[in-house]
Every structure is written in structure tokens, then in C-alpha cells.
Amino acid sequence: MDGRDLLPMGEISRRSGFAASAIRYYEAEGLIEAHRSGGGQRRFERSVLRRLAFIRAASNVGLTIEEIRDELGRLPGNRTPTKADWQRISRHWGRRLDEQIAALQRLKSGLDGCIGCGCLSLRSCAFSNPDDVHGERGSGARLLPDSLRRPHPSRR
Amino acid sequence: MDGRDLLPMGEISRRSGFAASAIRYYEAEGLIEAHRSGGGQRRFERSVLRRLAFIRAASNVGLTIEEIRDELGRLPGNRTPTKADWQRISRHWGRRLDEQIAALQRLKSGLDGCIGCGCLSLRSCAFSNPDDVHGERGSGARLLPDSLRRPHPSRR
DNA sequence: CCTTGAACTCAAGTTCACTTCAACTTGAAC
DNA sequence: GTTCAAGTTGAAGTGAACTTGAGTTCAAGG
Numbered sequence: 001m002d003g004r005d006l007l008p009m010g011e012i013s014r015r016s017g018f019a020a021s022a023i024r025y026y027e028a029e030g031l032i033e034a035h036r037s038g039g040g041q042r043r044f045e046r047s048v049l050r051r052l053a054f055i056r057a058a059s060n061v062g063l064t065i066e067e068i069r070d071e072l073g074r075l076p077g078n079r080t081p082t083k084a085d086w087q088r089i090s091r092h093w094g095r096r097l098d099e100q101i102a103a104l105q106r107l108k109s110g111l112d113g114c115i116g117c118g119c120l121s122l123r124s125c126a127f128s129n130p131d132d133v134h135g136e137r138g139s140g141a142r143l144l145p146d147s148l149r150r151p152h153p154s155r156r
Numbered sequence: 157m158d159g160r161d162l163l164p165m166g167e168i169s170r171r172s173g174f175a176a177s178a179i180r181y182y183e184a185e186g187l188i189e190a191h192r193s194g195g196g197q198r199r200f201e202r203s204v205l206r207r208l209a210f211i212r213a214a215s216n217v218g219l220t221i222e223e224i225r226d227e228l229g230r231l232p233g234n235r236t237p238t239k240a241d242w243q244r245i246s247r248h249w250g251r252r253l254d255e256q257i258a259a260l261q262r263l264k265s266g267l268d269g270c271i272g273c274g275c276l277s278l279r280s281c282a283f284s285n286p287d288d289v290h291g292e293r294g295s296g297a298r299l300l301p302d303s304l305r306r307p308h309p310s311r312r
Numbered sequence: 313c314c315t316t317g318a319a320c321t322c323a324a325g326t327t328c329a330c331t332t333c334a335a336c337t338t339g340a341a342c
Numbered sequence: 343g344t345t346c347a348a349g350t351t352g353a354a355g356t357g358a359a360c361t362t363g364a365g366t367t368c369a370a371g372g
Contacts, residue, residue, distance in 0.1 A: 020348095040351095064329090101260045108253045
């Protein structure tokens with residue numbers, strides 16, 4: 001576990017599918033670590049590839065960099081997730097996805113109910129009601145969770 | 157339809173749930189219009205409340221400002237959407253939501269299949285595979301559509 | 313008239329997750 | 343020893359959708 005063959009930037013980038021700049025960014029943010037060659041170039045352990053896979057997966061599920069850092073932080077050292085780690089995390093993500101799906105379905109069923117009504121009433125229409133739906137006040141089921149409100153450009 | 161009682165900024169803001177700054181922004185972006193008082197303050201027609209409801213709904217569905225402007229642009233003048241308009245638009249949004257839901261479900265079923273495997277293989281794991289899933293190349297069903305990749309802070 | 317809160321404008325700032333740029337250095341191959 | 347792709351840094355830029363701030367003016371009540 002400290003075996004030879006450390007990978008250079010280009011290799012990691014190619015294999016992980018992340019741009020080199022993104023990888024440097026993740027290092028700066030403390031999500032991954034790198035050794036350095038004599039001349040200061042990064043040399044990555046193989047396990048970094050798994051961490052990057054993890055990062056991509058988490059990011060697809062909608063976690064922020066900060067949340068990913070937390071999640072990774074709970075894995076001691078820079079160890080590769082064990083089966084148990086992965087199960088815990090999977091459940092976490094699964095719940096997250098369930099919420100997102102449910103939110104979209106609420107929105108959709110509201111839409112179906114609305115089709116043709118032409119209402120868009122500020123008081124009763126689920127779509128246009130700014131805060132909450134159907135009288136559930138406070139932190140009740142919101143139409144869309146904050147985690148699903150808007151995308152951003154990103155790569156490709 | 158040009159009747160008296162125009163509403164001032166605060167009223168519109170309170171009733172629509174949008175911050176005044178957001179409303180000014182929408183006006184600047186051409187999504188809504190405003191008359192001016194003698195002293196240069198905005199006076200909104202009541203129909204603007206409907207437009208704003210529309211904007212919130214569209215934005216919840218994930219449309220960008222530009223898309224919303226297009227959609228609104230198809231309604232002649234500043235008229236309130238008719239039943240037919242609303243049906244057309246609803247169908248458009250419905251498809252959009254279906255896509256988003258399907259994408260999340262693909263992600264989730266990939267996750268379920270993965271639970272406990274501990275793999276996160278760069279080659280085969282649906283979660284960490286950077287580009288496409290299950291060999292569908294090109295523009296086939298992506299794990300997540302671009303429209304669902306990331307939220308942004310926004311209000312509240 | 314005076315006060316007060318609501319509104320105004322315009323420029324600049326915010327957030328997130330990166331990318332791009334300019335100017336330079338490394339290191340593997342020939 | 344030369345070459346040149348690959349790597350380095352730090353700073354600045356990107357894009358969407360707003361928000362914030364500074365400094366000023368409006369409008370309604372007393």
C-alpha cells in the first residue's frame with residue numbers, strides 16, 4: 001500500500017475523465033491528495049482514481065463539493081471505501097434521489113391537475129405558489145427542494 | 157383592460173413573492189412590463205401578477221430566463237395565457253419533467269444495483285462512468301440531462 | 313413643511329464549480 | 343544535448359440569476 005507506480009496528471013485526467021484543471025481544483029479543495037515528483041509535478045496514487053469516481057458519482061447525485069468533502073472525510077485516511085462505507089453512502093444517496101424524484105412528481109401531478117384549467121392562480125395553483133403547497137406551511141414538503149432548483153453550465 | 161388601479165412595486169413584490177430586485181431584473185430582461193408614475197416609479201398592471209406566477213412556475217420546471225422569455229413571447233402582447241396557450245405549455249413542461257424524472261430513476265436504479273458491490277469501477281459503474289451509461293454512445297440517454305446537473309444558491 | 317418608508321438607478325458583488333490564460337519549468341525520448 | 347509535450351503557478355474569467363450598496367428621489371400622512 002504505498003507501492004510504486006504513481007500516475008502523472010495526464011494519466012489521471014484521461015482515466016478519470018476529469019480535466020486536469022478540475023483535478024487541481026479538487027486537490028486545492030482537499031478532496032484528493034497528490035505526491036510530488038522531484039521537479040514539483042503531481043504524482044497520484046492509484047486510489048485517487050477511485051476517489052475521483054466517487055466524486056463524479058456524488059456530484060451526479062447532486063452533492064456539493066463541500067458535502068463530498070464531508071462524506072470523504074468520514075473515510076479514515078485516504079482509504080478506498082469499504083463495502084460498509086459504500087452501503088452507508090449508497091443509502092444516503094438513495095434517499096436523496098427519492099426526494100428529488102418525489103419533488104418532481106409532485107410538480108408533475110400538480111401540472112396534470114392544472115392542464116386546461118388556465119388558472120395559475122397565485123393563491124391555489126401548485127405551480128405558482130411561491131412557498132409551499134396545499135397549505136402545508138413551514139418546512140413541509142416544498143414543491144422543489146433547494147437541491148433541485150437550477151442547474152449551471154459545467155463541462156461539455 | 158387598461159382599467160385603473162395599477163399596483164406599486166411593494167404590492168407586486170409582496171403578492172408575487174419575488175424580491176423587488178428580481179422584479180426589476182425581469183423587467184430589464186423583458187419578461188414583464190411596467191408603466192411609470194409621474195415621478196418615475198413603476199406601476200404594474202394586475203396581469204403582471206399572472207406573468208410572475210408563470211415565471212415562477214416555469215422556473216420551477218427548470219426553464220432558463222431565456223426560455224421563459226421565448227415562451228412568453230409566443231403569447232401575443234402582454235395577454236394572459238388562454239386555455240389553449242396553457243395546455244400547449246403544460247405539455248411542454250410535462251415532457252420536461254418526465255425527462256428529469258426518468259433521468260433520476262436511471263440514476264437510482266443504477267445505485268440500487270450497485271449497493272453493496274463497493275465497485276465504483278471506472279469502466280462499468282453507472283455512477284462513475286463519466287460520459288454515457290451501458291454502452292449507449294453519442295446522444296443516447298445520459299445519466300443526468302444537463303438541465304439537472306447542479307443547483308445554484310438563489311433566494312431563501 | 314417635514315418626515316419616513318418605499319422606490320429609484322447603476323455598478324458591482326455573490327455563488328458554484330470549474331476553465332482559461334500567460335508565463336514558465338520538467339522530464340522522457342531521441 | 344536538444345526538443346517539445348506535459349506539467350506548473352496564480353490570477354482572472356465564466357454563466358446564470360439575482361442581490362447588495364450607495365446615493366438620491368418620491369409620495370403619503372401629519
